[in-house]
Amino acid sequence: MHAFSLALAGSIEGRTMSALTDAIAREARVDRVRAEGLLAWLPLSRMAIWEADGRLVVDARTDLVDLGSRYASWVSTQPVPKEFAESVLAYAGRIVELAAEQAGTDAAGPHRRGSGQALRSSGRARSAEIAQGEAVDADLLRLRDRVRGVLASLDAAFLERRTHVRGALLALLSRQHVLLLGPPGTAKSMLARGLCGCFSGARYFEYLLSRFTHPDELFGPVSIPGLKDEDYRRLTDGFLPSAHVAFLDEIFKANSAILNSLLTLVNERRFHHGRHRDEVPLIGLVGASNELPDPEGGLEALFDRFLVRLPVPPIAGPDAFLSVATGTVPELSVPEEAQLAPQDLEAVRVAAEKVQIPEEIADALVSLWQAAQRREWAVSDRRWRQAVHMLKVAAACDGRLALARVDLLLLEPVLAPDPSRMAEVREALLEQLGTAAIPEHDLRAQWLLLEADRVAPADDLPFRHADEVGGGWQERLALRRENLDRFLALHTDAVRRLARDRGSVDALTEQHTWITDLPSQVLATHLEASRDLAHVLSQAEAYKVELSSPVRAARALVERLPQTQRRVYGHGAVVVLTIPDADVRVGITLAGEREEVPGRKRDGLGGVEERLEIAEITLAPERFLDWAGGELDTTEILRTLPGWASRNVGTALQSVRRVLRQSAVPAPPALRAP
Known part of the structure; x- marks a missing residue:
């Protein structure tokens, strides 16, 4: 919507193509390829045109509904799931409505430049710059090695719990809380005690809650001497407010007397008792439960406090x-020298603040946020902020100063509202992890735009529609070849990016501290993208051959005519078209369809000329292209034919022109669905 608003703003402000492309790429955070594709889409069907002085204007006769539907067609080349096709159309329609409202247009008013206030996009571009050339601190690398040593100790003691160990430790390093969901006897409390042993000098507190648990059992008894002095306070030493790591089993059985104090303690790291507001040293709380909280039990706030929710199944292997x-x-057994000290936790916090969010990760996060809203994952704003911070901690503990796309896999236990929907979240994450940086969908959009014959002059001049350029089919053919070369350059760049992306994902996964295995779906996605790019390249190379000479172009145009479906008696053709140099000799029907002229009898029927006396037209390739492009009138061709054939032949030739859309340049072949 931001990019579309900026594009229409250019139609009002009269900005040049180069300036507007730069503005959209910069302000809307999209690739230049995508920005150019959007701007090149506008001039289609003269809905908007680039004037000679470099201004983009929306024509006064533009139908905004048609504009919306065409924009929806452009959007449909983007990676939109089939189930959201209707919402894409509604989205495009709403964009046009907003554009019309903001531009001050109405049913009778013009839509040209200067008619109404300029469009302004609400919101600001995301800041997602990558720090270039910033060296990774040596202390950060030592911290990474220490974290990996701790994980190795935990992996040895907890079989089939690599994901749980990493998710729980990462949550604690982010000063967040972990919820373990599973049946009794799956080592949930043992894991909590093990996590506490990873921190040097950490105090541990553990308790099994029930509906009858008294606050004194968690927070400590009330001080009797304090009551004598009219000072209500609790003796917290050895209880939850004094612990660094705490484990509360059956946490959703907490009663209302405990719940309020517990929420404040885990969220604000403060314990309220009487008039005292004490800071607590809590690194993280590990909660456990055999079941999810009752939706009607008023425990939603407590459930939301657990950033990482991990289902813990029994041993399977x-x-x-x-x-x-x-x-x-x-x-x-975590060696004392390998344990994480308080200064290590502070180093993690400082390093996480330096971690940058690349543009592609910012876009992926926005896509996930939109998916969470569509699919009703119930992810609060606070939870999103904590999740992004956790990703930064993961990168810092991995010795990196920028997030990588593979880090997004860590969000699976964060975004899933319950274990039954983790597969749904994983699918959404894999969509972003696959080939999000590879613009094969933009390539398909550019392929469709080849037929627009956009003129690509110097940067300081505007784009114009080919009809405004003038010249014959020779200029149009040269222009199409130029645009195809530009498309092939984009394709080469996409192939390089795919190879680089695949290599970086593999290399990062092999060395990643927190992710143990790369999902097979990622490899499958890259293979699919490779096949898609290979198919696009084969079609582009074949199309380049068709555009290489007038002879090949003439032959390609004839081959674009639909094959006749008439098989009975084969009397469909009313004229035989022959282009000797192009090795073309076909029959043409009244509907503009082609019927192959066999050199021998087939299916018991003779050739076209043997079945019926019909006329024949012989044209040189250049003369055929002159006629197809409208430079040669049909009457000039009909003069050489007998009068009895002129009417039917004229109808057939007009049908051919209509099928070819009065263009002497072959249309790009259709691409298969990705």
């Missing part, structure tokens, strides 16, 4: 089962 059953799993 036979080797892990035997190790657990026979007691051969090693005891958890």
Whole structure:
């Protein structure tokens, strides 16, 4: 919407193509290819034109409804799931309505430049600059090695829990809280104790809650001497307010007497008792439950406080089962020198503040935010802020100063509203992780725009529609070849980006601290993109051959005519068209369809000329292109024919022109669906 608003703003302000492309790429945060595609789309069907002085204007006769439908067609070349096709059309229609309202247009008013106030996009562009040339701090690399050492110790003690170990430790390093959902006996409390052992000097608190748990059992008893002095306070030493890591089992059984104090403690790191407001050293709370909270139980706020929600299933593999059953799993032991000290946590916080969000990651986050709204994942604004901070902590602990797309996989237990919908969230994440940086969809949009024959002059001059350029089919053919070369350059860039993206994803995953395996869907997506780019290249190369000479162009135009469906007696053709140099000899029907002229009898029927006395037209390739492009009138061709054939032949030739859309340049072949 931002890019579209900027494009229509240019039609009102009269900006040049180069300046407007730069503005859209900069302010709307889109690739120049996409910005150029959007701007080149506007002149189609003369809805907007680039004037000779470089101004883009919307024609006064423009039908805004038609404009919206055509914009929807352009949007449809983007990666939009089929189930959202109707919403795309509604989206485009709403954009046009907003554009008309903001531009001050009405049913009778003109839509040309200067008629109404200029469009302004609400909101500002996201700041997502990547710090270039900034060296990774040596202390950060040492911290990464220490975190990996801690994870190695946890992996040895917790079989089939690599994802849980990493998700829980990352949450604690981000000073967030973890919820473990699973049946009893799946090592939830053991994992919480193990996490506490990863932090040097950390105090641990553990308790099993029930509906009858008294606040004294969690927060400490009331001070009797304090009451004598009319000072209500609790003795918190050894209880939850004094713990660095806490584990509360069956946490959703907390009663209302506990809930309010618990919410403030875990969210604000403050414990309120009487008139005292004490800071608590809590790094993170690990909660556990056998089931999700009751939707009617008033526990939504507490549930939302747990940023990472991990389902913990029983052991599934036979080797892990035997190790657990026979007691051969090693005891958890994190060496003291490998434990994370308070200064390490501060170093993580400082390093996370330096981590930058590249533009493609910012776009992916916006797409995920929109998906969360569409699919009703119930992700609060606070949760999004905490999730992005967690991604920055993950990058910092991995020794990086910028987020990578593979980091988005860490959001699966963050965005899923419950374990049953984790597959849905994972699918959305993989859509962003696959080939989001590869513009194959933009390439398809540019392929469709080849037929517009846009003139591409110097940067300081505007784009214009080819009809305004003048000249014959020779100029149009040269212009199409020039635009095709530009398209092939974009394709080459896309191939390079795909290879670079694939290599970077593989390399990063092999060394990633938090992600153990790259999902197979990512590889499949890259393979699909490679096949799609290969198909586009084969079509483009074949099209380049068709545009290489008048002979090939004439042959391609004839081949674009639809094959006749008439098989009975084969009497459909009313004229035989022959282009000797192009090796073309076909029959043409009244509907402009082509019927192959066989050199021998086939299906018991003779050739066209043997079945019926029909006229024949012989044209040189250049003369055929003159006629197809409208430079040669049909009456000039009909003069050489007998009078009895002129009427039917004239109808057939007009039908051919209509099918070819009065163009002497072959249309680009259709691409298969991606």
